[in-house]
Amino acid sequence: MSTTETNLILPTAADVRAAAGRLRGNANATPVMHSRTLDERVGARVYLKCENFQRGGAFKFRGAFNAVSRLSDEERARGVLTYSSGNHAQAVALTGRLLGVKTVVVMPEDAPGPKIEGTRGYGAEVVLYDRAGRSREEIAAELQRERGMTLIPPYDHPDVIAGQGTAALEMIAETGALDVVMTPCGGGGLLSGTALAVKSAAPGCRVVGVEPEWADDATRSFRTGELHTVHNPPTISDGLRTPSLGRYTLPLVMQNVDEMRTVSESDIVEAMRFLWTRMKLVVEPSGAVPVAALLADPGAFAGKRVGIVISGGNVDLASACELFARGA
Template structure:
């Protein structure tokens, strides 16, 4: 069985009064960057902080009385965990969720607050899923898969119903892709309602299983699993969503960690919206490939559940990627006031010193030299180049 438009419409009826019909917001900044009109579908403002409640609730609402009595089990890095936990609370079902040991603490806490039992296991969603499968077989609890089920795909497809109502002239919908449930739901909906709309999936380059899978025509495991975007760090596509995306020849883009961090920063700074790295993947693709998407474009912000500590690192990474941070490695004479002179010269060009490291013991230094590392806040790449040029003109020896 494959989910259909009728299934998506039925899912929308089940979700009526349960989920938020999240807004779409136009973004002038992203429109200028990408060269076409951009709208943001704000699923980061959804209940439990992501789109996952849609598919989880639809799947669980269709369980029999016997299945509900046995409880449910799920595996997730955080967003599906919260969606399952909230759906279970709303439906009066006992839930157990397996999460990776490195899962973000706020996601773990929120899942527990919704009433689910949480077990931390392994180092990835795939590890957690293995434990969830074993638990299901041992206890009889019903596995609520994060993406590989037609009910889940139908639930996620309700996002596309809303988009087509909110932006009737949409030409392209850009979707973050992990296991593929969200993208498959969107494709299922638009191919019947609006076949002219192009759907583009986006994966993190460090955890991209879909491109090789689409090439060989079957789900294959990703060669690597290193990305800050834990919400889409899935090692192998789901069979059900892959079948939908492969049949539709859905385009899949990949984005770098720098692209993701820049996107998180841009959405926060210009759209005033807080999203996690996975949630910003669609925006990252627009920013990385300006002019390549026909508009109007709707980029789905799939989630906003981000650990504040991770947010701090991502923002710093994004500032560096955008040329707003500069790390200077300078050799200066070991004499009084030499460091003060350096900092004064940095300030004179309008750069703001954030951190200074003063080292006398590096082996490559001459006996009368000191190595200085200065972290500087700048106004962008052009300003970085001006700072470097100014310091070289002043006679400083920049080693990097």
């Protein structure tokens, strides 16, 4: 797959602004938090957009609601299908409950228990699968053929991408101009949408995506210009275990993102520890990844105003306590 496809219509900053209108009054306007201790440690002024306080516990609600709300009445009547390790699953399930749409979600058996329970709690039918067997995409395609439902994938969808970018729009509206904005990167939906928003609202701002070292497919794709993949990477950041960037997210990342970074598993745990203990923020491993990049390279953005999208806080408490006890 090349970085451009002539027949592909990519979302734009205008789509992000339109999504913000649909989400107004439906999504939470999440807080932007600040820590003087964090500023001192990294030599920058850092703002955290806390999507762990979003409906469903993660930024994913923004993209899911934007996408489902744009479906026709006939499409809504057929129901919505998706696949996800947890946050998009809960977001689609919650959106379905709010809009009266039946939802079916394909989830891995080893997804965090609270995410599976949350998805069911919002009313979705959960179809579990073994990661070592068939892929979630294959199972979803089979269900789509059988049931005629509309597929809303977790990241590679124009309306999902546009919805995710609204978090950065809100952050910049509150903080004013920023020099750098950082987000986690799995399939690239949040990073792509953020880049669209930032390049429109703050053209001089750099956009940086961050991945775990063990799931660095997007970083390799960014640096080579060719699509790279991973298969079930063993990172603790379950939300970033996606196999690759997508048809939409790859060209958007290549066009609008300025830099990609990676962090170790121990870096992620230490960032979680800082956020939990110093800022009293319950953040899941995936959400802590960009903070991990700051703490691991504290002089990288010295003197800059840095915005970070904390992607979510849906964490298995027992697993988190184990991580803190043993380090990574």
